[in-house]
Amino acid sequence: MSGVVEPDLSVTVGPLALENPVLTASGTFGYGLEFEPFLKLDELAGFVTKGLSPRPREGNPPPRIVETPAGMLNTIGLQNIGVDAFIRDKLPRLREYDTAVIANVFGETEAEYVEVCSKLDQAEGVAAIELNVSCPNTEQGGMIFGNDAAALHAVTAACRKASRLPLIVKLSPNVTDIRVTARAAVEGGAEVLSLVNTFVGMQVDVERRRPVLKKVCGGLSGPAIRPLAVWMTWQVHEAVDVPLIGMGGISTAADALEFILAGASAVQVGTANFVHPDGSIRVLRELREWLKEHDVATLRELIGAGHSKAPA
Numbered sequence: 001m002s003g004v005v006e007p008d009l010s011v012t013v014g015p016l017a018l019e020n021p022v023l024t025a026s027g028t029f030g031y032g033l034e035f036e037p038f039l040k041l042d043e044l045a046g047f048v049t050k051g052l053s054p055r056p057r058e059g060n061p062p063p064r065i066v067e068t069p070a071g072m073l074n075t076i077g078l079q080n081i082g083v084d085a086f087i088r089d090k091l092p093r094l095r096e097y098d099t100a101v102i103a104n105v106f107g108e109t110e111a112e113y114v115e116v117c118s119k120l121d122q123a124e125g126v127a128a129i130e131l132n133v134s135c136p137n138t139e140q141g142g143m144i145f146g147n148d149a150a151a152l153h154a155v156t157a158a159c160r161k162a163s164r165l166p167l168i169v170k171l172s173p174n175v176t177d178i179r180v181t182a183r184a185a186v187e188g189g190a191e192v193l194s195l196v197n198t199f200v201g202m203q204v205d206v207e208r209r210r211p212v213l214k215k216v217c218g219g220l221s222g223p224a225i226r227p228l229a230v231w232m233t234w235q236v237h238e239a240v241d242v243p244l245i246g247m248g249g250i251s252t253a254a255d256a257l258e259f260i261l262a263g264a265s266a267v268q269v270g271t272a273n274f275v276h277p278d279g280s281i282r283v284l285r286e287l288r289e290w291l292k293e294h295d296v297a298t299l300r301e302l303i304g305a306g307h308s309k310a311p312a
């Protein structure tokens with residue numbers, strides 16, 4: 001029978017049951033509907049929306065995106081249509097698809113996070129909330145929520161109370177020890193952790209002798225960050241008991257499997273969507289082929305398997 005049976009790709013990620021482990025990452029997949037011409041949304045286990053705030057935001061002025069060796073820097077500045085327009089204009093169409101819609105949420109204060117979470121809680125068709133905590137806290141002098149364990153604990157706990165939806169907290173990699181913030185998020189009520197968001201970086205235009213990005217620094221993503229993100233996934237897997245969703249530079253099945261073996265139950269594909277709009281589906285199909293070629297019956301047996309002390 002080996003090699004003939006279709007492998008079982010289904011995973012459970014805390015309260016979320018997914019048909020397969022491949023999702024797309026926030027900010028790289030719009031509100032899903034923009035990708036209808038390029039792929040079947042039903043084939044994806046789910047996708048994460050662009051970050052939603054209480055009111056629409058225009059984002060930062062250009063230049064706000066630049067290619068880097070093996071990646072890109074962006075300072076889009078959390079441009080979005082706002083949670084009300086998302087619920088009114090996007091969700092009804094998204095409900096036609098059999099795919100998990102994960103709403104990415106951010107705010108500049110704890111109250112703003114709570115406002116967005118409570119509205120999503122009342123909406124029909126949201127599978128889970130993912131908190132983007134890589135956002136400045138205007139009440140705390142602009143300190144990033146996700147870089148401060150106490151602020152992260154507080155905002156997670158407040159959002160936990162504001163909604164019954166499964167709560168994913170997306171960790172910032174711009175910290176000294178990611179296990180500290182991972183534990184704070186779990187103690188605050190996160191049922192799942194996703195990691196990582198972008199790394200802060202910059203590029204200088206040598207001819208102009210000025211930063212390339214108008215806002216000087218931006219978030220680095222793409223293959224350049226993958227080894228850093230896999231290491232963080234490995235460490236967090238050993239530090240907490242909740243399921244993880246890994247991301248950072250995934251564009252092939254082998255990339256996804258690195259995260260899964262390090263401890264992720266699912267993965268998100270981000271920057272690769274800018275190379276091929278159906279990049280996530282390519283990863284999924286390759287993953288299915290890889291499992292067949294390696295006679296692996298269920299993907300679940302690979303989750304965290306890299307930590308095994310037994311010789312491979």
Ligand SMILES: Cc1cc2nc3c(=O)[nH]c(=O)nc-3n(C[C@H](O)[C@H](O)[C@H](O)COP(=O)(O)O)c2cc1C
Binds near residue numbers: 050196197223
């Ligand atoms: C253009 C762009 C916009 C992004 N916007 C968001 C966002 O709104 N919320 C969020 O949590 N992450 C955002 N991210 C981060 C990605 O979701 C992801 O964590 C990161 O890019 C690493 O994955 P990748 O290397 O596969 O892109 C954005 C990334 C990019 C490239």
